[in-house]
Amino acid sequence: MKKAFLALEDGTIFEGTGFGAPVERSGEVVFNTSMTGYQEIFTDPSYAGQIVVLTYPQIGNYGASEADNESSKPFIEGLIVREFSPAPSSWRSDESADEFLRRNGIPGAAAIDTRGLVRKLRSQGVMRGVLHVGDADPAQLVEKARAIPSMAGLDLATGVSTKSIYEWSEAVSRCSPSEVMREKTETQPHRVVAFDYGIKRNILRRLAHVGCHVTVVPAGTSAEDVLALKPDGVFLSNGPGDPEPLEYQAAQIRKLVGKTPIFGICLGQQVLGLAFGGKTYKLKFGHRGGNHPVLNQLTNKVEITAQNHGFCVDPDSLRSSDIELTHINLNDQTLEGFRHRNYSVFSVQYHPEAAPGPHDSQYLFDDFVKRIEDAKAGAK
């Protein structure tokens, strides 16, 4: 059994056993509290630049399957778990989680006191760290951890974004014959242009499911180029890193507001916030998990949501009369969603597409389509 070390910038060393790829990687160490869906987490581009600690202690139990990929490859820098199962047990599994990580060059450390680590991150905030699988000098790893750039101010979205435009029309499919799911909307599809800041496939599938044909464009696409595609709606995706450097993107969105319905998720909301003159800030340890209660202030109902963000829009910076705050996180009262009072623009900070996570908020995709339809009707 190989050794593995996680060194944090504050000098803490965690020693465990290695799995996955026998390499060294560095990044911001963050934790996720979901109990299921590790593979979706691995492959969520929003985790670029981050070493992920999973609080659920038994990981790898059901292996990995192509169907659960949220993008073309894993984006996490490394994985920290309490216990890792080498042998998967699931009818859905194509390979073991270990093979999956190894094949994709991702290192992992097991037998780590993840609870102790999370308590540290919770109280001191997320930290930079280095994960090394194999023998190493821990002191050197700490030095390396201190040398890596902070997440604050980093534009990672451009890096993970698609380099070229592509089309998407694949809807969500049943995971088993017994899954009760509404059928894909089969009317003439709406044309949606999605800015890819690190988009998850399930967002695309969800959009397709409710009757959208999606054109995915790189993060640096101009408003003019988007408009040239004659979209019925524009979607702003999730993605990694600090939203603040995304000034160009915010500027493009400003130009699109009022021209077409806009829907943003996660980083998409943050960029939208910036576009409206708002400010973003870094959360101490972020929201990452599948159990966050969000109050929809329009319906006064609570949704249990999937979340993955380290930055957030400051609601006070958006207190213009044009913006209506629509969703609030009940755990810490942070902003989870807003809409424009005059234009068809709305966004949420959390992940209605789930994957992994609860399906409570899928109605937002319907809301988007409704706005598109209303806009089309208005245009006639």
Next chain:
Amino acid sequence: MPRRNDLKRILIVGSGPIIIGQACEFDYSGAQACKALKADGFEVILINSNPATIMTDPELADRTYIEPLSVEFAAEVIRKERPDALLSTVGGQTGLNLSVALAEAGILDKYGVELIGAKIDAIKKAEDRLLFKDAMRKIGLALPQSQLIKSVDKGVEFTNKIGYPCILRPSFTMGGTGGGIAYNREELEDILERGLDLSPVHEVLMEESVLGWKEYEMEVMRDLADNAIIVCSIENFDPMGVHTGDSITVAPAQTLTDREYQMMRDASLACLREIGVDTGGSNVQFAINPKDGRMVIVEMNPRVSRSSALASKATGFPIAKIAAKLAVGYRLDEIRNDITRLTPACFEPTIDYVVVKIPRWQFEKFPGAEPVLNTQMKSVGEVMAIGRTFKQALGKGMRSLETGRASGSTILDPDLIQARLITPNPDRLPYIRFAYERGYSIETVHELTSIDPWFLGQVKEQVDYEIEMSAKTLDSVTKDELRKAKRDGISDSRLARGWNVDPLDVRAKRKEMGLAAVFNRVDTCAAEFESFTPYMYSSYESECEANPTDRKKVMILGSGPNRIGQGIEFDYCCCHASFALQEFGVESIMVNCNPETVSTDYDTSDRLYFEPLTLEEVLNIYDTEKPDGVIVQFGGQTPLTLALPLKAAGVPIIGTDPENIDLAEDRKRFGALLDELKIPSPANGTATSVGTACSVARALGFPVLLRPSYVLGGRAMVIAYDEEMVRRYMQEAVIFSQERPVLIDRFLEDATEVDVDALCDTDGNVLISGIMEHIEEAGVHSGDSSCVLPSTSLSQEVLSTIKDYTKKLARALNVIGLMNAQYAIKGSTVYVLEVNPRASRTVPYVSKATGVALPKIAVGLMLGKKLTEFMTAEQLEIGVLPVSKFFVKSPVFPFNKFPGVDPSLGPEMRSTGEVMGVGENFGEAFAKAQLGAGTPVPDQGTVFISVNDRDKPVAVELAKRFHELGLKLTATRGTATLIEAAGVPCKRIFKVNEGRPNAVDLLKAGNLQLIIYTSTSGAHSFSDEKTIRRSAVLYRVPCITTISGAKAAVEAIASRRRDPIRVWSLQEIHAAAQTAAK
């Protein structure tokens, strides 16, 4: 939607006595509901027949009715109290059924009582299999193919469609009573016949088999605003085919991808919405085909359940408490999360540990019952263990069971491996481990068991590491190896056995290496937020979150899994000990591993350690907390077995010295003490071999009572009438008590048995809290005998002798706290049978009857307070607590779960629970108790009498009374002749082995309402008797097996014909008594 202010008074229906399938989890949920509603300013009215619960403590409700859970008595409570609403969902199936019955009888409408929690329509939709199936079909969820069957023929016909095996579930029965799996036509007919009979609506659901599919449960909550959450998912280690109450279960689900989990989550929420559970908690069960992911919904319970208690303990999310709040109008997001304080209860708990629940069975108490698990629940209790990993939790769970067999020491037979793996049984997990030790592969074990390979892989890793470690020695083992062993849940004892050293050597080595257990918190949020509730479990992680205080503190050791003989009564005592400590300003620390109990509610004590009650784990907690004292006398036998080793390890035990507890158990030393005190006891001796046993028995004279030392609940206790029985017993009993001798007593036939509870302080002041007269004669285990407070037949002289002996014994044993003594009275002589310087099973009953919480005073005495601080000089002068009415405690038996077992009473305890009846006279109290226990005495119909020669004179007298009361009599020849000779008409029938019609025929035809059948010979029961008694259980006709029980029944019948339906709350009984005393 905030609190409803239109409701003022709320009636809560409890779940009644502890039975298999409905245990103290409903004390936990009921107590939580009472507390939550009372704290919110509602007036809480409670009806529950079970006196052993915390729920029925007078402090928990404004009006507490310990009355039978029948429509007529509940209606009387409603008439008297006029509640605005009835909360139906926290009293288990019993509470739900009674609520439905009250609604259907028009009582709720008549008195304008609103049903809250679950509405009638929702309950029916969930409970009625056809309505449920339709509802599920409507929302696209599949069920296994099934049909409601009303006759055996129709059932046989339906198998043409679904084939064998098929599953049978009688409608509206608890814990799957009467259900089963039929593999062939013969079994089908057998199970179906019984099931049709047991179902109150004479219906059985026959179902396509999904045996071997993966089984899951989801605990769901929903509020009136339609906010809905999943509190916890549970995956069964044992696949479909074993009742979930009999399955090892794991939280959260382990082998589901997120897609599958969310599919199940969606289905659970859809189910709740479609059934129409507006508020509260529900449990939804699913099965998934491991081959293709096909999912079917198995059932849903629109109420809190055993699983919701487990889920609450597993996550720290108090389902019942929140369900109660939702029922009175709150929204989930208006309720705070107690543990994190800052976040709301409207979220889904996430956990960073693994929880394993393992059931506890007691087939050994029911000879004749096959130890096989199926869809009818048979376990009597359960343990829960929390570990950072599945392996750690599983290891802890196995040692929490206290089977008396350390892991690996069980005697397992290699030839039985295949059979024990294929057919689910209580030893399946030990056999899986054994199979691995003998080289079986995961694949083979999976083929035989259908258990998910992930679980099997984990078990194998653990077994493999145990084997690997056994190859080391105490000296050669490295710190990393030892840490891994501990992190994998391997106990010090297991390691010690491999290394041939004492477990304490392993502990010493660990400490020397710096490998101490640390404690993590259960916090509902995987450490995302700070936890303010010290609810802890041990691990071998890098930091300890226990954060002990420097207050004065006392640790209470709980009673572990429920067992027959060690049940909820001891949890009651432990909880009260904790409340008392807090009241006296001392921090209370609870240690227990039973998820069903109130003691393991994080709200009960200042600090809670959810840990196995083993020396290793208790010492680990002791090391961390360093309490000023440890209480061992409230948790039954479990903590007592730890008392001496703990004392030896330097742990301060408070209360009666463990040496004196030991002395009372030591036959020789105790005998010497009795001689010194000049207190008579039945002649006795001890034996450690067959030969000595026989000679001792001969010398004492038959019959003799045989029992092993140190047992509760009369485990392996028998009355031997001849040498052959002694020999047979010794050959069986020695297995149970190798080092400890078998105790042999002269058995006093026809004696009256008396239970006494007393309190004693450090100055030797003694207060007798209750002198309970048993209704069954000596020889029937005290836990299985009905008893009455105050005594009805003992003379003043006998009573004062009892008082005198009790005081002498308490002083001689230096009792500090509680003591229980059992006496037998034969003629005017009082014999001591046994003395237990600890809390007894009767403590809650006596506390409820007298209105004095005995454990609270006991704790005060342990802390050095004197009786004079709790009692007036006058009370102490009288020396016995008074009771102002008649209180009868009656046992409840699980015989209907074990077809084929002879339900006659004996020295081995077999009751699972108890009820209390209150009356102005003995007959009334006894009638209520019998009704509460589910064996109501009839007020008309026919009594069948068959008694032995000794009992015949009394039987004739009884026959006269029955006749006077308007009942008809029937008897076999001998008895009938005598009855007729006394001028009472009596119908003659045949004995079963003579011909027909016999009593069984009459039973089947519904022509017998009461059976009185005493054994013809004490030596052994004839098959004739067994047949009748078994049939009585099957047809639910009360069967009284002792003549003293029959006498009581006559009184009860007389009361039923004489006394009106009347109820009293504990509060009014005790208030009236206090006024009268002034």
